[in-house]
Amino acid sequence: MTADVPGRTGLSLSELAMVPVRLAMSFIDAPLRWVQKTFGLGGMATFFLLPNMLIFGIFVLLPFFINFAYSMTGGTALFLPDRSFVGTDQYARLFDCANYLDPNSCVEDTFWTAVGNTGWFVVLQVTLMIGFSLVTALILNRDLRARSFWRAVFFFPVLLSPVVVGLIWKWILQRQGLLNFGLFSFGFEPHVWLNDRTWSFAATVGVSIWAHMGFYTLIILAGLQAIPKDLYEAAEMDGTRTSRVFLRITLPLLMPNLLVVIVLVLIRAVQIFDEVYVLTGGGPGTSTLYLTQYIYETGFATQLRNPGLAAAASILMGVVLVVLTLLQLGLSRPSEKKGSRK
Amino acid sequence: MSRAVEFLFRRKGGKGWHWTDIVTWVWLVGGLFIMFGPAVWLVGSSFKSPAALAEFPPTILPYVTQKATVEAYDKPLDLYEVTLEDGSKATLAEVRRIGVVSQMVDPVKPGEIVKVNIANRTPVRQMSFAAENYTEPFTHFDFVRYLWNSVFVTVTATLITLVVNSMAAFALSKYEFRGRTFAMLLILATLMVPLSVIMVPLYSIVSVLGLFNNLWGVILPTVATPTGVFILRQYMLTIPDELIDAARMDKASEWQIYWRIILPLTAPALAVLAIFSVVWRWNDFLWPLIVLSRKELYTLQVGLSIYSGELNVQWHFILAMTVVTMIPVVLVFLFLQRFITTGIAGTGLK
Numbered sequence: 001m002t003a004d005v006p007g008r009t010g011l012s013l014s015e016l017a018m019v020p021v022r023l024a025m026s027f028i029d030a031p032l033r034w035v036q037k038t039f040g041l042g043g044m045a046t047f048f049l050l051p052n053m054l055i056f057g058i059f060v061l062l063p064f065f066i067n068f069a070y071s072m073t074g075g076t077a078l079f080l081p082d083r084s085f086v087g088t089d090q091y092a093r094l095f096d097c098a099n100y101l102d103p104n105s106c107v108e109d110t111f112w113t114a115v116g117n118t119g120w121f122v123v124l125q126v127t128l129m130i131g132f133s134l135v136t137a138l139i140l141n142r143d144l145r146a147r148s149f150w151r152a153v154f155f156f157p158v159l160l161s162p163v164v165v166g167l168i169w170k171w172i173l174q175r176q177g178l179l180n181f182g183l184f185s186f187g188f189e190p191h192v193w194l195n196d197r198t199w200s201f202a203a204t205v206g207v208s209i210w211a212h213m214g215f216y217t218l219i220i221l222a223g224l225q226a227i228p229k230d231l232y233e234a235a236e237m238d239g240t241r242t243s244r245v246f247l248r249i250t251l252p253l254l255m256p257n258l259l260v261v262i263v264l265v266l267i268r269a270v271q272i273f274d275e276v277y278v279l280t281g282g283g284p285g286t287s288t289l290y291l292t293q294y295i296y297e298t299g300f301a302t303q304l305r306n307p308g309l310a311a312a313a314s315i316l317m318g319v320v321l322v323v324l325t326l327l328q329l330g331l332s333r334p335s336e337k338k339g340s341r342k
Numbered sequence: 343m344s345r346a347v348e349f350l351f352r353r354k355g356g357k358g359w360h361w362t363d364i365v366t367w368v369w370l371v372g373g374l375f376i377m378f379g380p381a382v383w384l385v386g387s388s389f390k391s392p393a394a395l396a397e398f399p400p401t402i403l404p405y406v407t408q409k410a411t412v413e414a415y416d417k418p419l420d421l422y423e424v425t426l427e428d429g430s431k432a433t434l435a436e437v438r439r440i441g442v443v444s445q446m447v448d449p450v451k452p453g454e455i456v457k458v459n460i461a462n463r464t465p466v467r468q469m470s471f472a473a474e475n476y477t478e479p480f481t482h483f484d485f486v487r488y489l490w491n492s493v494f495v496t497v498t499a500t501l502i503t504l505v506v507n508s509m510a511a512f513a514l515s516k517y518e519f520r521g522r523t524f525a526m527l528l529i530l531a532t533l534m535v536p537l538s539v540i541m542v543p544l545y546s547i548v549s550v551l552g553l554f555n556n557l558w559g560v561i562l563p564t565v566a567t568p569t570g571v572f573i574l575r576q577y578m579l580t581i582p583d584e585l586i587d588a589a590r591m592d593k594a595s596e597w598q599i600y601w602r603i604i605l606p607l608t609a610p611a612l613a614v615l616a617i618f619s620v621v622w623r624w625n626d627f628l629w630p631l632i633v634l635s636r637k638e639l640y641t642l643q644v645g646l647s648i649y650s651g652e653l654n655v656q657w658h659f660i661l662a663m664t665v666v667t668m669i670p671v672v673l674v675f676l677f678l679q680r681f682i683t684t685g686i687a688g689t690g691l692k
Contacts, residue, residue: 025601032597044596045517049525052510052566058551059563060532063543070543078546136373139366150370152679153377159671159682160381161625163643167650167664168380171387171657176398178383184399210376218683242362271538274627278647292538292628299542300632311542318539325534 067318070311078307090312111313113286114294117201121290122269125205129265133213134258137220138250151221155214165211166278170194173203194280197287204276204288211275212268216261223257224250256331263328267321291317381668388661389471395657408466410435410449422446422463426456433466434458475662485663487638488645492624492667495560495641500619502565504612510566511574511608512600516586529568537629545632559633560641564623570615577611578604617678624670642667 036044066080071090073083098105103112140151157165172178173193180190193199227250235245273292276282282289282297295317299310387395390404409418412435419435424446426432434446434456444463446456479485513519514526537544544563545554553559581604589599605612627643634640640648646667650660674682 025597029595029597029601033595036596041517041596042519045513045519045522048509048513048517048600051506052571053525053528055506055562055566056529056532058547059544059566060535060540061528063540063547064535066543066546067540070546078549080546135369139369142362142366144366148680150373151683152675153370153374155679155683156377156381156675159621159675159679160668161627161643161671163625163627163647164664164668164671167646167660168384170650171384171661172380176396176400178380178400181399190398210380214377242360271536273538277627278650281651295538295541296628296632300545307542307546314539314542318535321536321539322534329530 067311067315070308071315073308074306075308076305083308086308090306090308093309094312094316108309110286110289111294111298114289114291117287117289118270118272118291120201121205121272122266125208125269125272126262126265128205129209129213129216129269130258130262132209133216133220133261136213136217137224138246140217140221141224151218154217157211158214160211162211162274163278165207166275169203169207169210169275170279195284197284200280200284200288204272204280207275207279208269208272212265216265219261219264220254220257223254226257227253259331260328263324263331267324267328270317270320270324384661385665388475388658388665389473390475390658391470391472392656392658394472395661403469404471405467406470408468412447412449413452415452419447419449421449421466422458423466424456424458424463426458426462434463436463472658475658476666479659479663484638484640484645485666488640488642489666491557491639492642495557495626495630496620496623496670498557499561499565499623500616502561503567503570503619504616506565507567507570507615508574508605508608508612509600510571511578512604514571515575515578516581516583516604529571533568541628541632548633554633555636555639556633557639560626560630561623563629564626567619567622570619573615574608574611577608581607614681614684617674617681621671621674621682 035047069080072085072087074086074089075083077083094108094111096107097112103109103116106112136154140147144150175190175192179193184190193203231249232245235249271292272290276288276290277293280288282293295310295314298313299305299307386402391406394404394406408421410421411418419437421433421435424432424434432448435449437445437447437455439460442460444458444460446458514522548554548559553562585603586599589603625643630641630644634644646660646663
């Protein structure tokens with residue numbers, strides 16, 4: 001096609017780049033014709049599926065199963081054959097507490113601190129995240145000029161890497177940072193936010209909401225746009241109040257979509273790590289130490305690493321995630337059916 | 343003027359302002375500042391010299407105090423606008439400061455020292471972009487290496503992801519075979535096994551395969567994404583089977599059908615997956631942090647986090663490197679954001 005353009009002759013650059021790919025593909029074709037002839041279509045199906053399944057098998061399923069074996073062994077050795085079998089000792093160690101409400105009374109006090117922190121983090125972050133995303137989606141669903149621009153505004157941080165997000169906010173929250181400057185110009189005392197246990201916890205909640213709310217806003221917005229417009233027109237004709245329209249039309253019809261989003265936020269919140277690791281490093285002290293960081297540090301980073309203990313902790317976290325994922329699949333199934341019926 | 347204001351604030355259908363309109367605009371404009379502000383502040387700060395970064399209160403634009411080289415003094419001295427006792431003004435260079443008194447010299451006649459109260463002097467400032475924040479990491483640190491590692495990981499992983507996932511999606515959407523449902527369920531199930539759950543055993547497997555401290559150890563575990571198979575399969579299901587039947591009648595091999603019919607028709611979905619994959623792999627952090635322990639193998643994300651975690655953080659370099667790390671993602675945002683947002687809204691997957 002491009003060759004017909006006046007002033008251009010021969011192959012375009014992109015076509016030229018495709019030549020080796022074309023050659024490679026036809027070289028692959030000859031042996032594959034043989035496979036097809038010998039093993040039939042079923043053999044070809046296996047061939048197409050094989051690379052993906054192999055990678056899944058080696059890097060996801062295999063680790064998943066040997067994780068149980070790891071959690072039953074002790075010592076600092078990394079390779080499974082070098083490790084000694086200890087039964088359920090690692091689990092017993094994790095659960096060895098005098099008083100379950102007080103992390104300090106446990107043998108693995110950092111584990112329970114991490115569990116407690118993660119619990120609070122999840123509760124706060126999920127509530128606020130849903131609140132902010134819902135309000136933003138409702139606003140974006142209004143009759144707006146330049147809606148796609150505003151949608152993009154809230155989506156921007158979603159693409160940033162967690163490390164960049166962490167550094168951006170570390171820079172703003174530091175002693176001479178923008179936040180202190182803002183407070184200072186209104187006559188308030190500057191504060192070293194990330195050295196303060198409560199504030200650094202609040203910062204991890206706030207920053208993770210900042211970074212991800214655009215993503216959930218987008219899903220909720222898609223749900224809102226699926227609500228039939230004639231319902232709103234009817235309500236407007238009846239002169240229904242805005243709050244009533246929201247409670248009687250928007251919320252019930254959005255519920256299936258919203259539930260899926262809630263579970264999705266939950267699943268992500270339980271695994272929070274990257275931004276927090278860069279922003280606070282789990283500190284000050286252990287005030288922002290969350291589960292994934294506990295597993296990472298127990299398994300790899302500390303001097304006396306204990307892969308067995310890390311594996312046991314990760315399995316406990318995995319159980320929570322599996323329950324949440326099944327919940328999500330259960331919730332999203334009916335809505336999928338609704339979509340296909342249309 | 344008033345007509346312009348009227349035009350800006352006019353409402354569709356000539357209706358008046360409702361309280362929800364005000365909330366909407368406050369929310370949107372506030373969102374504009376909160377979402378872009380921090381990143382803009384970072385970019386602005388990245389052009390400041392270390393001295394300007396240490397200032398409080400900070401300036402919006404990168405200003406530095408002007409310096410002058412004065413005879414008989416080794417180092418360049420800071421220049422100040424000074425109000426002298428007789429009320430006249432002069433530009434002097436500061437030699438040293440003792441308490442509230444600053445000892446200064448005239449850069450033109452450096453002989454005599456003038457004592458000035460520090461309340462009577464203001465620094466001479468000029469705008470200056472510290473480009474060395476950007477150039478020095480490229481020459482003094484392994485920054486080019488990190489950049490190259492990140493590009494290599496991102497490009498290779500994305501290419502493999504596209505090939506492997508589209509092959510699997512083709513098998514799962516266009517073939518009837520025993521175990522198809524099982525394979526589909528297996529892929530779905532892996533959604534439940536995130537990295538944070540399997541990192542300990544995955545690390546040992548990667549080590550056994552000799553991929554520890556190897557960029558392939560970062561690439562391979564990430565390429566078989568369930569999300570990718572999902573997006574592509576959904577799309578391939580919409581391609582009519584008649585096309586494939588017709589090709590088979592023309593004696594096309596299955597590989598040719600995949601390569602010359604299915605792949606070109608799946609291009610839109612492949613594009614979405616490619617964009618996703620580039621952003622994912624570029625942003626990956628925890629796994630590279632575990633697999634790469636040799637400095638020259640760090641990706642940008644790992645390198646940045648290690649440098650920013652040091653005791654004496656060289657913020658002027660960190661900020662500039664963060665900006666460079668942001669660039670590809672910002673480009674994706676500017677030009678391809680629409681594909682991503684429709685992709686997410688369509689599948690609900692990230």
